[in-house]
Amino acid sequence: MFTRVALRAAAIAAASALVLVGAANSASAHVGVSSPDAKPGGYAKLVFRVPTESDTASTTKLVVSLPKDHPFASVGAQVKDGWKVVKTTETLPSPVKVGDVTLTKAITTVTWTATGAGVPANDFDEFALSVGRIPEGVDALNFPTEQTYSDGEVVKWAEIAKSDTDKPEHPAPSLKLTAAITPVAATTDDDDDDESGSDVLARSLGGAGLLLGLIALGLAVRRPGASSGEAK
Structure with a gap:
């Protein structure tokens, strides 16, 4: 007995x-952004990590919105095999001075659409942008993102955390910025620290x-x- x-x-x-363990790991599975070289006043590579949170469907489309209040004068999108990329330019609500340039129009969204299978179920891929200049005097930049699955489901990663302890269900990718003298290691609001903690x-x-x-x-x-x- x-x-x-x-x-x-x-x-x-x-x-x-x-x-x-499964609950701790799944909590960190969201679209995130990081940068190996972002610093105020400079140019940076932004890397969006996109996990497919489905057992049956694949990710077939990704729309990344760029900040209109702090627009980039230059935006280059990564060209990926199996994906079509489109950059959309809009007229800004009001002119914005970026360095020595005053912008009246800027690229506000970048869209990757799969021409093949996309990002398979339970896998992930990365999508990169080259942008500049990074604004000065800003603590973080938010990039609301829309993820579309092959079964028609659309997930909007657009919730902005109200504080460091706020944990939205679908947080917008957020790039935290540091002083210009220190290269940034930025992620989706709590990405690196929380994922390390989750591990x-x-x-x-x-x-x-x-x-x-x-x-x-x-x-x-x-x-x-x-x-x-x-x-x-």
Whole structure:
């Protein structure tokens, strides 16, 4: 009887750990943006990481909106095999001075549309832009993004976090900027820090579940009457 209880406890502990690990990993699966070289006043490469959060459909379209209040004078889009890219220019609500240039029009959206299979189910891909100049005196730039799946589902990553502790369900990719003397390592509002934290949490939970399972199994093996001096 004790053996069955111990084994059941071990199974429950391990299963619970796996469920919590899965929850921690899925929480970080959203469209994000990062940059290896963004700094105020300069030019930068922006990398949008796009996971396909579906078991059956693929990502077939991605529309990235660029900030109109801080427009870029220059926008270059990555050319990718299997994707058609289109940049859309709009007239700005009011002229904006960017460096030595005053913009009345700017590229406000970049759209990648799959000409093939797109980003497969449960996989991810990256889409890059080369932009400039990065505005000065700004803490972060938001890039609301629309992701379309092959089954017709459209996910809008457009919610802006109201604070550092705010965790929207569909956060807009946000590029955090640092001082010009320090290269930025920016991500979707909590991307790098939270994903690192999620990985640590996942490993900790998994280890705890396995440890509980081993303890339960050890108790089962050492149940009363299992020693070498057992009466026969």
